Amino acid sequence: MERTAYCGNLRITNVGESVTLLGWIANKRNLGSLVFIDLRDASGYVQLIAKNPDILPEIKNESVVQVRGVVSKKDVPNPSLPTGEIEVEITSMTLLSKAALTPFIIADKSDALEETRLKYRYLDLRRPCMLHNLRVRSKIVSLWHRYFEAHDFLEVETPILNLATPEGARDYLVPSRLHHGSFYALPQSPQLWKQLLMIAGVERYFQVARCFRDEDLRADRQPEFTQLDEEVSFMDQEEILTLNEGFLALLFKEIKGIDISLPLRRMPYWEAMDVYGSDKPDTRYGLHLIDLKDVFAGVEFDGFQGAYIRGIVVPGSAKSTSRKAVDELNMEARKFRLKGVMTLKLENGVLGGSFAKFLNEEQKAKVISSLSLKEDDLLLFAASPDRRAVDFGMGAIRTLEAKKLNLIDPNTFDLLWVVDFPMFDPIPGEEGKYTAEHHPFTRPRDEDLHLLDSNPEEVLAYAYDIVINGYECGGGTLRIYDHDTQWKIFNLLGLSDEDVARKFGWFIDAFQYGVPPHGGMAYGLDRLVMIFTGTDNIRDVIAFPKNLQAVDPTSKAPARVSKEQLDAVGITLIEGDEHEEE
RNA sequence: GGACCAUUGGUGUAGCGGCCCAACAUGCUUCCCUGUCACGGAAGAGAUCACGAGUUCGAAUCUCGUAUGGUCCGCCA
Numbered sequence: 126m127e128r129t130a131y132c133g134n135l136r137i138t139n140v141g142e143s144v145t146l147l148g149w150i151a152n153k154r155n156l157g158s159l160v161f162i163d164l165r166d167a168s169g170y171v172q173l174i175a176k177n178p179d180i181l182p183e184i185k186n187e188s189v190v191q192v193r194g195v196v197s198k199k200d201v202p203n204p205s206l207p208t209g210e211i212e213v214e215i216t217s218m219t220l221l222s223k224a225a226l227t228p229f230i231i232a233d234k235s236d237a238l239e240e241t242r243l244k245y246r247y248l249d250l251r252r253p254c255m256l257h258n259l260r261v262r263s264k265i266v267s268l269w270h271r272y273f274e275a276h277d278f279l280e281v282e283t284p285i286l287n288l289a290t291p292e293g294a295r296d297y298l299v300p301s302r303l304h305h306g307s308f309y310a311l312p313q314s315p316q317l318w319k320q321l322l323m324i325a326g327v328e329r330y331f332q333v334a335r336c337f338r339d340e341d342l343r344a345d346r347q348p349e350f351t352q353l354d355e356e357v358s359f360m361d362q363e364e365i366l367t368l369n370e371g372f373l374a375l376l377f378k379e380i381k382g383i384d385i386s387l388p389l390r391r392m393p394y395w396e397a398m399d400v401y402g403s404d405k406p407d408t409r410y411g412l413h414l415i416d417l418k419d420v421f422a423g424v425e426f427d428g429f430q431g432a433y434i435r436g437i438v439v440p441g442s443a444k445s446t447s448r449k450a451v452d453e454l455n456m457e458a459r460k461f462r463l464k465g466v467m468t469l470k471l472e473n474g475v476l477g478g479s480f481a482k483f484l485n486e487e488q489k490a491k492v493i494s495s496l497s498l499k500e501d502d503l504l505l506f507a508a509s510p511d512r513r514a515v516d517f518g519m520g521a522i523r524t525l526e527a528k529k530l531n532l533i534d535p536n537t538f539d540l541l542w543v544v545d546f547p548m549f550d551p552i553p554g555e556e557g558k559y560t561a562e563h564h565p566f567t568r569p570r571d572e573d574l575h576l577l578d579s580n581p582e583e584v585l586a587y588a589y590d591i592v593i594n595g596y597e598c599g600g601g602t603l604r605i606y607d608h609d610t611q612w613k614i615f616n617l618l619g620l621s622d623e624d625v626a627r628k629f630g631w632f633i634d635a636f637q638y639g640v641p642p643h644g645g646m647a648y649g650l651d652r653l654v655m656i657f658t659g660t661d662n663i664r665d666v667i668a669f670p671k672n673l674q675a676v677d678p679t680s681k682a683p684a685r686v687s688k689e690q691l692d693a694v695g696i697t698l699i700e701g702d703e704h705e706e707e
Numbered sequence: 708g709g710a711c712c713a714u715u716g717g718u719g720u721a722g723c724g725g726c727c728c729a730a731c732a733u734g735c736u737u738c739c740c741u742g743u744c745a746c747g748g749a750a751g752a753g754a755u756c757a758c759g760a761g762u763u764c765g766a767a768u769c770u771c772g773u774a775u776g777g778u779c780c781g782c783c784a
Contacts, residue, residue: 152744152745154742154743154744154746154747155740155743155746156740156741156742156743156746156747157739157740157741158740158741159740159741159742159743160743161742161743161744161746163744170744172743172744174742174743176741186734199742199744200742201742201743201744203743203744205744206744209744212744226717226734226735227717227718227734228717228718229717229718229719229734230718230733230734232745234745235718235719236718236719236720236732236733237718237719238718238719238776238777239776239777240775240776240777241718241719290784292784293783293784294782294783294784295782295783313783313784314784316784338783339783340782340783341708341781341782341783342783343778343779343783344777344778344779346783456710456711457779459780460710460779460780460781461780550784560784561784562784563784564784565784566784567784618784672776672777673776673777673778674775674776678776
């Protein structure tokens with residue numbers, strides 16, 4: 126179609142040009158014999174002016190029009206728009222498609238609820254801020270390709286229809302028509318395939334990989350999501366981190382214009398847990414967790430028996446933290462298997478709070494001096510024999526207090542690697558049983574291999590997560606490349622020899638034929654876009670996301686299918702599961 | 708599987724036992740307007756307050772249940 130310019134690109138230098146524009150009518154201001162129209166296309170807005178409104182067709186908001194006109198300088202510029210110095214004097218306008226009244230106003234400052242926006246996602250995406258999010262997403266993927274191609278990585282597509290894996294998240298299953306009773310699974314990640322590519326000698330692989338997990342959703346979790354996936358042979362952990370720091374630096378430079386300083390900080394897992402109460406710490410603010418074992422030495426309190434005791438000092442918050450506020454903190458603490466959070470407050474020089482009655486004067490003085498408590502300081506702490514519970518619980522409270530005190534500057538970016546993850550995570554309540562902290566293909570550190578049999582909990586792994594502003598944006602590991610070690614890890618995770626042979630034989634057999642030492646990582650693309658667009662809702666960075674019930678709000682998928690479709694794949698729904706008539 | 712919160716004209720909110728067959732903003736319709744840019748001004752249309760039961764002389768308002776949506780825990784190797 127005839128189109129000589131894009132709305133958002135017109136500038137003062139274009140004054141005098143005749144242009145033909147295509148776009149949507151975003152808004153109109155009718156002054157009687159003078160009409161202003163904001164025209165929007167994918168590039169942005171420009172103001173149109175009709176000095177003779179009789180020539181205009183019927184102009185409903187969001188109708189699509191073709192406009193011919195002349196760019197002219199505005200008497201009074203509008204500095205809030207990039208095109209604010211000019212306007213286009215309409216010589217003719219053709220209505221291409223008339224719009225019905227939209228359910229909500231198409232503008233960045235829309236007041237519609239997310240539910241409404243998602244139902245009419247195609248209208249929601251017309252809002253420039255949403256289009257911007259899609260642009261940032263596209264830019265990240267583009268930089269991903271640019272960077273890893275420059276480092277000789279090869280993009281390889283891996284299968285979408287896979288063997289169901291017994292470990293990990295629940296699989297999305299796909300029934301097979303040719304093999305009644307058999308099912309494929311959608312990939313949770315291309316993990317095994319990319320390791321086979323290393324064994325195949327590809328050496329450097331990368332892929333934009335769609336992944337699927339049939340688990341419950343969250344504000345930052347979707348059932349289908351995109352990983353920027355990479356795997357490389359013959360690199361050690363430091364080499365992989367350095368390679369990826371180059372990519373991260375490129376992202377921040379190209380998207381934000383920020384030079385991040387390299388190398389990034391590497392923080393051991395247990396430091397992150399004990400000091401920040403998280404394996405994805407937000408280090409933009411303090412409120413560090415303090416070990417209180419020594420401070421409370423000699424205090425008679427049942428809950429301290431064999432317990433880890435950790436707390437945070439919240440400055441200037443003793444008076445402002447009400448009973449109700451403490452109740453809310455207790456609610457939060459209980460989410461992490463803690464009984465609650467205890468308080469000490471220094472008010473008017475006297476130590477009060479819920480725990481004060483367990484302390485004698487001498488002990489109170491010790492608490493004040495050893496923590497250097499100042500007037501109006503609040504000490505929040507918890508105790509539990511479960512180290513992770515104390516750390517995660519106080520970490521959650523640290524985050525709440527930081528938000529309350531407004532300690533987080535949203536315009537700063539804070540990047541670090543969390544390294545030295547434990548190989549295994551004990552299953553609470555089941556002595557001697559473990560799950561893999563990362564995944565079963567993770568390579569234990571060489572210096573810890575001797576602990577595998579005696580003390581598996583102490584084995585650390587070659588595993589690393591990239592954490593930005595408290596979000597885990599990616600992670601990876603070096604992989605086991607020895608057949609016997611891989612087998613042994615499966616055994617430690619509770620799989621019998623028969624289980625391993627049956628479920629992973631097709632994979633582990635490959636380890637007999639010469640395996641390069643290899644490792645890799647994957648970024649959560651959706652999380653990266655969230656960081657770069659400053660949103661905390663994953664649905665804002667995906668064009669057509671699912672809602673929390675894993676339903677597509679636009680099409681209402683999933684839905685029942687016809688009996689014919691079920692028959693073709695040999696599936697009968699169980700009784701009582703009423704089947705709606707088609 | 709569990710906890711908590713929400714649901715009121717097209718949209719977003721207020722109202723939290725009688726001042727409410729419901730208020731405000733915005734959108735919509737009609738009219739006026741030559742410099743607006745969140746244009747302004749005037750008039751108007753538009754809601755059985757998610758659904759079902761209950762408490763009460765009286766329910767948008769209280770209780771219970773259901774549905775839908777959101778946030779979190781479990782879960783997410």
